[in-house]
Amino acid sequence: MVRIKDIAKEANVSEGTVDRVLHNRGGVSKKTEEKIKSILERRNFSINPVASALAMKNNHSIAVLIPEYNETDSFWKLPYLGLLKASEEVKSIGVNVTYFKFNQYSRESYLETFNRLIETKPTAVVLVPMFLQETNLIIDELKKIEATYVFLNVDVEGVDSSAYVGQDSYMSGYIAGKLMKLGVPNGFDCCILQTSTSTGDNQAILKRVKGFKDYFNTSQDENVLHELKVDSFSDDVQLASSVHQFLENNPNIRGVFVPSSRISAVVDVLSDVQKQSLCLIGFDNTPQNVACLKNGTVLFLISQKPFDQGYEAVRIVSDHLVKNKVLKEKLYLPIDILTKENVDYNDANQLMFEKDLNQ
Amino acid sequence: MVRIKDIAKEANVSEGTVDRVLHNRGGVSKKTEEKIKSILERRNFSINPVASALAMKNNHSIAVLIPEYNETDSFWKLPYLGLLKASEEVKSIGVNVTYFKFNQYSRESYLETFNRLIETKPTAVVLVPMFLQETNLIIDELKKIEATYVFLNVDVEGVDSSAYVGQDSYMSGYIAGKLMKLGVPNGFDCCILQTSTSTGDNQAILKRVKGFKDYFNTSQDENVLHELKVDSFSDDVQLASSVHQFLENNPNIRGVFVPSSRISAVVDVLSDVQKQSLCLIGFDNTPQNVACLKNGTVLFLISQKPFDQGYEAVRIVSDHLVKNKVLKEKLYLPIDILTKENVDYNDANQLMFEKDLNQ
DNA sequence: TAATTTTTCGTGTGCGAACACGCAAATATA
DNA sequence: TATATTTGCGTGTTCGCACACGAAAAATTA
Numbered sequence: 067m068v069r070i071k072d073i074a075k076e077a078n079v080s081e082g083t084v085d086r087v088l089h090n091r092g093g094v095s096k097k098t099e100e101k102i103k104s105i106l107e108r109r110n111f112s113i114n115p116v117a118s119a120l121a122m123k124n125n126h127s128i129a130v131l132i133p134e135y136n137e138t139d140s141f142w143k144l145p146y147l148g149l150l151k152a153s154e155e156v157k158s159i160g161v162n163v164t165y166f167k168f169n170q171y172s173r174e175s176y177l178e179t180f181n182r183l184i185e186t187k188p189t190a191v192v193l194v195p196m197f198l199q200e201t202n203l204i205i206d207e208l209k210k211i212e213a214t215y216v217f218l219n220v221d222v223e224g225v226d227s228s229a230y231v232g233q234d235s236y237m238s239g240y241i242a243g244k245l246m247k248l249g250v251p252n253g254f255d256c257c258i259l260q261t262s263t264s265t266g267d268n269q270a271i272l273k274r275v276k277g278f279k280d281y282f283n284t285s286q287d288e289n290v291l292h293e294l295k296v297d298s299f300s301d302d303v304q305l306a307s308s309v310h311q312f313l314e315n316n317p318n319i320r321g322v323f324v325p326s327s328r329i330s331a332v333v334d335v336l337s338d339v340q341k342q343s344l345c346l347i348g349f350d351n352t353p354q355n356v357a358c359l360k361n362g363t364v365l366f367l368i369s370q371k372p373f374d375q376g377y378e379a380v381r382i383v384s385d386h387l388v389k390n391k392v393l394k395e396k397l398y399l400p401i402d403i404l405t406k407e408n409v410d411y412n413d414a415n416q417l418m419f420e421k422d423l424n425q
Numbered sequence: 426m427v428r429i430k431d432i433a434k435e436a437n438v439s440e441g442t443v444d445r446v447l448h449n450r451g452g453v454s455k456k457t458e459e460k461i462k463s464i465l466e467r468r469n470f471s472i473n474p475v476a477s478a479l480a481m482k483n484n485h486s487i488a489v490l491i492p493e494y495n496e497t498d499s500f501w502k503l504p505y506l507g508l509l510k511a512s513e514e515v516k517s518i519g520v521n522v523t524y525f526k527f528n529q530y531s532r533e534s535y536l537e538t539f540n541r542l543i544e545t546k547p548t549a550v551v552l553v554p555m556f557l558q559e560t561n562l563i564i565d566e567l568k569k570i571e572a573t574y575v576f577l578n579v580d581v582e583g584v585d586s587s588a589y590v591g592q593d594s595y596m597s598g599y600i601a602g603k604l605m606k607l608g609v610p611n612g613f614d615c616c617i618l619q620t621s622t623s624t625g626d627n628q629a630i631l632k633r634v635k636g637f638k639d640y641f642n643t644s645q646d647e648n649v650l651h652e653l654k655v656d657s658f659s660d661d662v663q664l665a666s667s668v669h670q671f672l673e674n675n676p677n678i679r680g681v682f683v684p685s686s687r688i689s690a691v692v693d694v695l696s697d698v699q700k701q702s703l704c705l706i707g708f709d710n711t712p713q714n715v716a717c718l719k720n721g722t723v724l725f726l727i728s729q730k731p732f733d734q735g736y737e738a739v740r741i742v743s744d745h746l747v748k749n750k751v752l753k754e755k756l757y758l759p760i761d762i763l764t765k766e767n768v769d770y771n772d773a774n775q776l777m778f779e780k781d782l783n784q
Numbered sequence: 785t786a787a788t789t790t791t792t793c794g795t796g797t798g799c800g801a802a803c804a805c806g807c808a809a810a811t812a813t814a
Numbered sequence: 815t816a817t818a819t820t821t822g823c824g825t826g827t828t829c830g831c832a833c834a835c836g837a838a839a840a841a842t843t844a
Contacts, residue, residue: 067516069800080824085802093822115517116478117800120829124475125426158474158518234770241766248607394777401767407600408760411593418753428830439794444832452792476830479799789842796835802828812819 068109076109077102088113115159115388124160126387128380129188131180132218133170133196141327141352141372142170142194144416145219148376149192151419156384163380164188173197180204184211190387191215192379195222214386214393218379219370220270221396229393231379233370238401239274239325242347243281245366245403246321249345250289256321256345257292257312259332261299274325274349292316299331306335313340321345330354333363351404351413359406367409369402373416427468435468436461447472483519485746487739488547490539491577492529492555499711500686500731501529501553503775504578507735508551510778515743522739523547532556539563543570549746550574551738554581573745573752577738578729579629580755588752590738592729597760598633598684601706602640604725604762605680608704609648615680615704616651616671618691620658633684633708651675658690665694672699680704689713692722710763710772718765726768728761732775 070088074081079098086094087102094102105111118124130149135142146165153163166183169175177200183191184207191208195201195217205225208215216229250256258275282291296308309332313319322344324332329348333341346364348355350372358364378397385391404412429447433440438457445453446461453461464470489508494501505524512522525542528534536559542550543566550567554560554576564584567574575588609615617634641650655667668691672678681703683691688707692700705723707714709731717723737756744750763771 067519067521067800071800081801082803082825083823086823089802091803095822098822112513112516114479114800116475117829118802119475120479120799120831121801121803123802123829155514158478160475237766237770241764244764244766391781398770398773400761400771400773402759403762403764403767405600405603405762407596407603408762411596411757412759414757414759422750426830430830440831441795441833442793445793448832450833454792457792473830476799477832479801479829480831480833482799482832785844787842787844789840791840792838794835794837796833798832800829804827805825807824808822810819810821812817814815814817 067114068111069114070111073102073105073109073111077105119158119160119388122160124388126161126190126384127186127188128161128163128190128192128383128387129183129186130163130165130218130380131176131183131191131193132165132167133194134167139170141350144351144372145194145376147416147419147423148373148378149380150376150423151373152377152380152384156380156388159384159388161384161387168196170196173200176200177203180207184208187211188213190383192218192383194218195220195225195227198222198225201225214383216379216383216393219372219375222269229382229395229397231375231382231397232399233270233375233401234396234398235270235273236277238349238368238370239277239279240281241277241401241403242274242323242325242349242366242368243278243285246278246323246345246347247281247285247287247289249347249365250321252287252289254320255290255292255316255318256323257294257316257319258323258325259294259296259309260325262295262297271325278323278325290318292319299326299328302331302335305331309335319344321347324348327352327355329364329367330358333358336363351409356404356409356413359404359409362406365405367404369404369412371399371402373419374399426473427470428473429470432461432464432468432470436464478518481519483747485520485549485743486545486547487520487522487549487551487742487746488542488545489522489524489577489739490535490542490550490552491524491526492553493526498529500709503710503731504553504735506775506778506782507732507737508739509735509782510732511736511739511743515739515747518743518747520743520746527555529555532559535559536562539566543567546570547572549742551577551742553577554579554584554586557581557584560584573742575738575742575752578731578734581628588741588754588756590734590741590756591758592629592734592760593757594629594632595636597708597727597729598636599640600636600760600762601633601682601684601708601725601727602637602644605637605682605704605706606640606644606646606648608706608724609680611646611648613679614649614651614675614677615682616653616675616678617682617684618653618655618668619684621654621656630684637682637684649677651678658685658687661690661694664690668694678703680706683707686711686714688723688726689717692717695722710768715763715768715772718763718768721765724764726763728763728771730758730761733758 070081070084074084084102087099133142166179168179176197191213214228216231217227219232221230246256294312296305327350341363347366349368351367351369355367359367386393429440429443433443443461446458492501525538527538535556550572573587575590576586578591580589605615653671655664686709700722706725708727710726710728714726718726745752
């Protein structure tokens with residue numbers, strides 16, 4: 067590893083001078099500056115971030131505002147694990163990450179948790195902007211203290227943010243449309259199944275639906291696209307009756323697209339015959355969904371790569387804080403197509419980390 | 426932030442003593458140890474990882490043996506970039522990575538390059554085991570100096586390694602089979618197109634073909650599977666004549682599977698009508714292949730995630746060296762299904778790194 | 785009690801970079 | 815030419831921790 071000392075020796079100057087050109091602090095003659103710069107280039111020097119962090123007494127802090135999770139509602143576990151993994155890595159370069167979890171169904175919890183967060187005076191914030199109105203309040207506060215903030219998983223239109231880390235929802239829906247066309251024989255229909263009222267992330271769901279429809283409309287083959295809206299995915303009985311009635315009225319349907327993460331709930335109310343004959347496509351690798359994928363009921367799941375979202379969010383923010391890298395406005399993660407066969411490989415990374423965590 | 430110095434003062438001992446109990450190095454009386462431990466607990470002390478990392482100055486070295494690349498044969502560029510990215514990250518924790526590139530078509534180059542590598546006495550080696558016989562010689566040498574070594578991209582049967590980082594070739598072929606079934610209408614045929622002689626990574630290709638065939642055989646629908654072997658993908662004229670003749674003799678064919686990374690060469694010799702009517706599935710996101718994907722000629726590409734392979738290989742080895750983490754024997758990377766629509770998102774990571782590199 | 789061994793602990797140096805202080809050389813002013 | 819001012823640069827200290835060396839204190843032996 068090349069050190070400042072090495073560069074200084076080679077240039078016949080002192081370490082202080084090298085330091086000056088590195089941080090272009092001025093006070094160096096043109097000639098020696100050029101000389102040093104060329105040596106830096108040639109030796110491919112880069113500042114040792116660890117020593118730098120120590121000397122600077124770097125104490126960046128990233129605060130994360132994220133929904134809490136439990137067994138039944140485990141979607142937010144994976145982003146959290148990804149955040150944790152990155153946190154561990156950046157600790158050694160002087161970046162500290164703290165977590166604040168809120169109830170994703172409560173606006174009050176969202177705001178109240180943020181208020182606790184802001185008291186710790188973080189240098190940067192990663193947040194999941196669940197509620198539009200409250201998010202605007204939050205952004206105002208963050209601007210006051212000049213904290214950089216990035217949105218995680220949920221992209222809010224019309225609110226300016228430093229960056230967004232997540233999926234391109236429109237395109238993921240578009241791809242779902244393509245896969246659906248492949249899975250449904252020509253001449254048959256399919257339908258989009260969603261709740262009439264949605265919480266928080268409905269922005270993403272709307273965009274997925276739009277992408278899905280757009281693919282259907284641009285494609286030559288003629289398949290009719292139906293829509294079914296249900297009250298809730300949690301009420302088994304009602305869901306079952308809605309779905310059965312709908313399928314009876316539209317016997318030509320061979321594909322069902324569920325743009326939320328709840329396709330497993332739909333599978334639970336289908337008969338064996340229906341499971342066999344329908345091409346089911348949904349979102350997110352929750353344990354329940356993965357189970358449906360593995361037993362062959364669901365043909366494709368589209369993954370948002372939640373683990374990677376958390377990981378990347380912390381990485382880009384800390385690179386920004388420590389190395390002054392510019393924040394890319396939109397960091398779109400890969401749109402993963404999961405099948406029965408490849409799903410295990412996709413989870414390997416996070417599983418490995420989880421295992422390490424428990425030791 | 427509480428420092429060792431603070432603890433020492435409070436306990437009326439020197440920093441050295443606190444250090445001893447922190448790392449239980451021994452040589453501390455029971456009484457003072459207890460006292461210090463309780464203070465550590467009470468003050469909620471934790472080692473400053475930044476200072477710790479700096480002071481430890483780990484000095485591990487990883488040597489990488491990998492094929493060289495150029496414009497026409499660019500496959501190995503991406504693993505190399507991934508290796509580079511990881512190298513940068515681990516530099517700050519005292520791990521140094523050096524590269525040794527060989528000509529992938531020359532056994533002599535392979536061995537000769539390794540000999541240069543081994544002279545640098547690395548603590549660990551990442552290598553692409555191209556030639557079986559020579560690899561055995563290499564492994565013998567590595568065992569002598571007790572270096573840990575991991576295989577990258579190519580998994581060699583019957584040779585024991587510390588670990589393998591790459592794709593599960595069998596399963597990736599299996600998935601290609603599934604996708605092919607989706608893309609080819611019932612009642613039509615498809616074919617596997619490969620060279621009769623293959624170099625280096627033919628192990629992987631054989632396994633892919635096996636997986637592909639297995640999916641076809643287990644599936645209920647009846648599609649006939651043909652096989653076409655050509656002399657070389659580089660000889661346009663001959664390739665064209667072979668392919669055209671074959672397709673004329675088998676007019677029922679609607680799908681072509683190319684288990685190597687050269688599907689773009691096949692596309693180049695197809696007529697527009699053939700491009701329209703055939704379902705083409707291949708491997709690897711080389712620039713040429715990605716172009717075919719984007720213009721709609723190729724329906725799916727399966728990616729080996731070459732960038733990630735390089736990245737992960739260095740990461741797991743350095744985690745092993747620095748943090749004593751156990752090496753997982755097989756680190757299978759996700760089997761990525763690439764389409765026209767999602768391919769851009771999949772490359773984003775490596776593109777970003779490449780851009781940073783050029784600044 | 786003196787000599788020796790063992791236990792227990794303090795001191796000092798280095799890791800690589802950041803930055804303040806201040807001296808010498810170069811340039812400007814009288 | 816002597817003095818003042820700027821410019822260019824070297825030196826020394828600090829960050830918090832790891833680890834080696836060796837000294838004082840305690841325990842053992844003669």
